[in-house]
Each structure stands twice: as C-alpha cells, then as structure tokens.
Amino acid sequence: MHLSRIELDLRTARAPYQWHKALWELFPDRPEDERDFLFRLEAAVPGRPALVLLQSRSAPQDGSTRARILAMRTFEPNLANGQELRFRLLANPVRAIKDAGGRLRAAKQANGQALVKSCRVPLLKDEQQLDWLNRKFAGAAEVLAATAANGEPLHFRKPEQPPGKIVPCTFDGVLRVVDSTRLLELLAQGIGPAKAFGCGLLSLARP
Known part of the structure; x- marks a missing residue:
C-alpha cells in the first residue's frame, strides 16, 4: 500500500463530494475502476490548501489541478496477535432505522408491493459511538x-439526490490485536460508511 500527504485546493474542491473527485484525479486513466483509496482531511485553514492523508493500493500520480502530492511512501504493516497499538480513526458512526412513521416514501418492488425503506441516523453520544x-x-x-x-x-x-449530512467523529485510543489478518483487512478496506467523504481511514502506530 501507499501512504501519501496531499495538498488539496479547497477553492475548487469545496464540498466533501468534490474532495473525492479531486483525489480521484491522482489516479488517471481509470475512469471505470472502483475507488481503491481512503483519505482523511488532516488540517484545513480558510484561504489555504487543506492537508490530506491518502492511503491507496496503487501509487498516485501528480497531474491534477486540484490536488498535489507532497510526500509518498510505501508501507506493508506487520502486525502480531497480542500487540498493543495506538490508533486514530475518523469515522461516520450511524445506525439504520426503518421508516415506521412513513417519513420516507416507500419504494415499489417489481411485484407492486411497498418496500419500507431504512435510513441512517448519526450516533452522537459518546456511549453510542464507543x-x-x-x-x-x-x-x-x-x-x-x-x-x-x-x-x-x-x-x-x-x-x-436530496442534500445529505454526515457528522464525523474522531476516535483516538489504544487497541490490542486479536486477529492480525482481520485487522489488516480493516486497515485496507476502511471502517464504516461515508468513505467517499473522508471517513474510514484507520491509522496505527506503536505506543
């Protein structure tokens, strides 16, 4: 995998959905591919480019007018069961609820029956998030x-689609590895929804 520090021009990539599109420009000639990168906005000061941490399977390439590579390195995590590590995760903790009150319009299945939709609501209390x-x-x-x-x-x-909103949450802490293979999968795949909006990137470091 590759870990890169990116400078993102927020004047031309103002909204979260535009961040993702601007970073995708660092992987040219792949318009039909699925996204294989995760990112996290590390610092944003009004009037200045934002700093972004980008994790990707393939190496990004300079050439975008909205995103510039500041530094890049390859890394192959080597984890062991029982190992203790510090972690940081910017995530979108949510839960799905059924539209029992009819606030959302029910979708119609092919057989004409109504299908009750579900929607995601953010978890805002510490206990729920943890x-x-x-x-x-x-x-x-x-x-x-x-x-x-x-x-x-x-x-x-x-x-x-109608406007949407997510409430990102930053988790910092210490974990103990239980299954190193499974944790590496989470590291590569990301955790939780809203990955296209800068959520899901897990960072690990030794204490």
Whole structure:
C-alpha cells in the first residue's frame, strides 16, 4: 500500500463530494475502476490548501489541478496477535432505522408491493459511538482505551439526490490485536460508511 500527504485546493474542491473527485484525479486513466483509496482531511485553514492523508493500493500520480502530492511512501504493516497499538480513526458512526412513521416514501418492488425503506441516523453520544467502535473492531482487535470527539457536520449533495449530512467523529485510543489478518483487512478496506467523504481511514502506530 501507499501512504501519501496531499495538498488539496479547497477553492475548487469545496464540498466533501468534490474532495473525492479531486483525489480521484491522482489516479488517471481509470475512469471505470472502483475507488481503491481512503483519505482523511488532516488540517484545513480558510484561504489555504487543506492537508490530506491518502492511503491507496496503487501509487498516485501528480497531474491534477486540484490536488498535489507532497510526500509518498510505501508501507506493508506487520502486525502480531497480542500487540498493543495506538490508533486514530475518523469515522461516520450511524445506525439504520426503518421508516415506521412513513417519513420516507416507500419504494415499489417489481411485484407492486411497498418496500419500507431504512435510513441512517448519526450516533452522537459518546456511549453510542464507543459501542459502535467496539462492534466494528470485534474479532479483529480489543479496544483498551478510546475517546470520541464529534467534528463539524459535513453537508453534501449527490447528483439527482436530496442534500445529505454526515457528522464525523474522531476516535483516538489504544487497541490490542486479536486477529492480525482481520485487522489488516480493516486497515485496507476502511471502517464504516461515508468513505467517499473522508471517513474510514484507520491509522496505527506503536505506543
């Protein structure tokens, strides 16, 4: 895998959905491929480019007018069961609820029957967020200590869809590796939804 520090021009990539599109420009000639990178906005100061941490299977290439590579290195994590590590994760902790109250329009199946939709609602309390974190790490790592801090809501709009909002949460703490193979899978795949909006990148470091 490759880990890169990217400078992102927020004047031309203002919204979360545009961040993803700008970073995708660092992987040219792949318009039909699925995204194989994760990213996290590390610092953003009004009037200046934002700093982004980018993790990808293939190496990014300079050439985008909106994103510039500042540094890049390859890394192959070597984890061992029982090992204790510090971690950071910017995630979108949510839970799915059914539209029991009819607030969403029911979709129609091919047989004409109504299909009750579900929607995601953010988890905003520390206890809920930490429970979500433990469920995501289950079978891969044991969370020994963690804090959760809510960030500013991110508003976005996808083409032909109503406006959306996510409430990102930064988790910092210490974990113990339970299954190194499974934890490496989480590291590569990312954790939780909203990866296209800068969530899901797990960072690990020795104490």
